[in-house]
Amino acid sequence: MKEEGAEETHVLAFPIPSQGHINPLLQFCKRLASRGLKVTLAPTIFITKSAHIEVNNVRVEGISDGFDEGGMDAIKSPEVYFERFKVVGSESLAELIERQQSSGYPFKCLIYDSHMPWALEVGKRFGLSTASFFTQSCATDAIYYNVKKGLLSTPVQGPTVSLPGLPVLETHDLPSFVYYWGSYPIFRDSVLNQFQNVEQADYVLINTFDKLEDEVLKWMSNIYPIKTIGPSVPSIYLDKRVEDDKDYGLSLFESRKETYMDWLNMREAGSVIYVSFGSLSELGEEQMEEIALGLISSNHYFLWVVRKSEENKLPKSLAEDKSEKGLVVAWCSQLEVLAHKAVGCFLTHCGWNSTIESVSLGVPMIAMPQWTDQTMNAKFLVDVWEIGVRVELDEKGIIRRKEIEKCVKEIMEGDRGEKIKRNAFRWKVLAKEAIDEGGSSDKNIDEFVASLLCA
Known part of the structure; x- marks a missing residue:
């Protein structure tokens, strides 16, 4: 070369x-x-x-x-x-x-x-x-x-x-x-x-x-x-x-790789929802609780990245959940997680790096844009590339637990999810070819x- x-x-x-x-x-x-x-x-x-x-x-x-x-x-x-x-x-x-x-x-x-x-x-x-x-x-x-x-x-x-x-x-x-x-x-x-x-x-x-x-x-x-x-x-x-x-x-952040990789290695292929909102986005306590309850009620495994600066917003409902369905970490190697066979979809803020990483690895997305370019990226991944679904806000601007649960099941269980997975694989091939x-x-x-x- x-x-x-x-x-x-x-x-x-x-x-x-x-x-x-x-x-x-x-x-x-x-x-x-x-x-x-x-x-x-x-x-x-x-x-x-x-x-x-x-x-x-x-x-x-x-x-x-x-x-x-x-x-x-x-x-x-x-x-x-x-x-x-x-x-x-x-x-x-x-x-x-x-x-x-x-x-x-x-x-x-x-x-x-x-x-x-x-x-x-x-x-x-x-x-x-x-x-x-x-x-x-x-x-x-x-x-x-x-x-x-x-x-x-x-x-x-x-x-x-x-x-x-x-x-x-x-x-x-x-x-x-x-x-x-x-x-x-x-x-x-x-x-x-x-x-x-x-x-x-x-x-x-x-x-x-x-x-x-x-x-x-x-x-x-x-x-x-x-x-x-x-x-x-x-x-x-x-x-x-x-x-x-x-x-x-x-990396500006430190992670304990053995914790989450060991946890992922114990999960079946396509069974885990990976959740991350990037290095800058900040969510309110009410929104954090709705996400937690929605993930728990979806009855799917989830790996959730919550930065140390955001940990105080985690709801008690997450700590009290005894199903062992979820793992919360302060940071992780996102690419390594997205590439893991256990990950079935990505609940994301739709930052461009996260979006193009997910495209490159063929992982379907649940779009939860926060600000800046993320709304544009969400538009493209849902309506143009057709590799994800987008959450809907209520009148207070909050994504409720039922909406989180619905979107998770739509990708992980529904017929539309199968089409989205096929499209995601096609874009993975095109990214590699480029x-x-x-x-x-x-x-x-x-x-x-x-x-x-x-x-």
């Missing part, structure tokens, strides 16, 4: 300091390293000091965000954090590039998270090729593009929205920052500013694959030099061509590498 001259080409990758943003970019770095390129990942200094890091062939070098001792959690104001990160991060990123210039292997290309458009300016200042890395779906990116360019008026009027390359969307299918226009302005501005200067980037990389988002990719490719490079998940679960690539290799040798994403990665070697 290594190309001649690749070892002299050094790439710098710069992620947002969040687990969901680091994972896909680090995974792409491994793909580049497997082709012989030198690759450096530059998370924040706090991440390098606090995360569990086990990465081969990718050098990790921390840069400062201005909060080296506490990171993003050190300050309660996202506005203050990101403004400080822009100022200090620009300086620290420039210093790293300058230090590397005096070595024998200067950086040739900067791949930066699309949420940090200011990084492009740093890269251009040093004459580097630049690539904007989008960690969300192309469909979601298209919505933000249309809003940023004034092609979709906000606040959104009317019950439905029709945009090029996308199915007809109800307003509640739109990303929450667009549908609820006044919510989280700092994050709304961040997703819109991905398109602030992206036309100046030499490449636009998206963690998706062609057949998954065919129509919207064709439309967006007429505007930007897009290359799909996904699914960006460890190679062992797809093509198995990257040596020893069994996990992402950098990244396998000669697949669409594999070719795009080869073209990206070749262009760096020629530059």
